[in-house]
Amino acid sequence: MRAAFRVPILAALVLAGAALPALAEQPADPTGDESVLSQECRVPGAQLYTAARLGAVKAALAEKRPLKLLAIGGSAAPGASASYPAKLETALERALPKVDVVIDHRGLPGEVASGAAERLRTMVVEAEPDLVIWQVGTHDAIARVDAEAFESALSEAVAWIRSHGIDVVLVDPIYTASMAADADYNRIVEAVRTVATQQQVPLVRRYEALHYLSSRSDRGEGHMLGRQFRLNDLGLRCMAEHVALTIVTSLGRTDAPAEPKATPATSPLTGPQRAPG
């Protein structure tokens, strides 16, 4: 089964460049182009995300119904109340004109490896979304949960969501200097990546992105609590943009057909992905 998915995805990746001109006909679609990011959030695409297909989202768009998103985790950016979901909605509606995006934003305290994964199921059942955007790993990392236990619990949860025809985008934990050399922490970040690859879901590589941003000169903007807190604020401000770009890029690649003109809007490729189990 897995190999069968991989072929079209590889093809999509190879053809992504070729597909761009075709997609460029839709002027507002910034597929795979990090230049749509605001100056302070700009990170090269390769360091920001791994794209994968989003069949359920594509189907919702094809049916021209509102796109229901469940955004899990992540607080609003400092100073602006609930701005992450609001900004994400704005960013997605700008990138996908004529699409009504509805976001349900929930906190999910607790560890995925013990209990939080169960709570997530409840949230998914209640929200009935097309796509779950899951910032994951922070609580397990802080609780020093064994990375393997975390990985298997996360993998199981993601597989469960996808088995019900719902797409998932994973967002890995933040980069901060004091954790950079922490082996456990890196293993958790790595586990999120592994699950994203195995389950073939898009990944927002927040760790890499913030690492990249932290390496840029930050003269001129201070933070009264120090450099790491400034970086954290920046990460929170950029979250929405980074997630939106990952989704839009993944969407572009979901459709990227082997023969661009022959494929209808509801690509048959989305069929097997919606029911992998």
Added chain:
Amino acid sequence: MRDPNAIDFWRGFALVTIFINHIPGNTFERYTFSQYGISDAAELFVFLAGWSIGIATRGRDGVPEAPGRSVVRLLARTVEVYRAQLTVMLLALAIIAGAALLLDNPLILEWHNAGGFFADPIQSVCGMALLTYQLGYFNILPLYVVLIGVAPVFVLVGRVNLIAALVLSASIYLASLVFEWNLPSWPGEGDWYFDPLCWQLLLVLGFVLQRWNARSDILRRWSRRLFPAGVVLVVAGIVLAVTEIRPDPMLVPEPRLLFTFEKTYLTPARLVHFLGVLLAFAPVYALLAPRIGRIVGFLSQLGRNSLAVFSMGSILSLVGQLVRFQTGGGRLIDMLVAGSGLIGLGLTGWFVEWRTRTKSSRPRP
């Protein structure tokens, strides 16, 4: 101070279990009974609170006190619990913020949903006062405030007819399951972690069973007869917990909350499992008490002072999590954290009783 008894003992036992379970990932977690069943210590704690209300609203001779007095007593307790929740929340936020500053690590700010508070203090501080903003693991006391706040209704109805109190409570419970009623979280979307509309049933059940138990021998006789059923439920709980078998909330029929295992709504499966635990373990205290007097004394002292011990336990478990995080954990650290936590809980119980003793005998400084 009252002598050690089964209620205080099991309350103390629940408090220790909650303390250990609130340090996720620690070595001792796997030795708590919460890992081996569908229900856990939260059910025990709320049930015993209801049982205690039954005792507290009567004199030693079993004669009920004046209804007005019971109402005021319960409202006074509600204020006390509310005050404890505010204090504990403020301290928890300060500990999280302080640790983030000291360790130069903004990651810590995201702990237990505290990020929402630091991002949006204007709304969050209102939510804190309204109890609609709750940190992860700091959500039992808000449930308590609501439960003890509405307890007078059930106590007064129960004075007239205990069955009526139980029917009223069960109706609210069932309606909440069917229509998925819950109190909202704010700021932020979502609902309370412990749905008071569902959990009130356990409090009322504790209250009603205490009354029946005090009135006649029938309850005790039936609980002895049903002991094997309790054991079967406990074993079934162990099997389900170990094999991680549970219903898929997406596939169960409607109304789905009647069939899932969700803690938030105290779903029927959890309730039935808890009643099984109750039946199976009710005789245990009488067996243990003469053999492990020291431990019974320790746990009973915790149980007698449950609010103070619970509050201190919440703070100590948060500190324990920080210690585990910063040191990287490990068996030795876990022993240290759990050991000093238990000593801290014991000292809290002792201190509250010492203060009560001295307060009554001497004028305040």
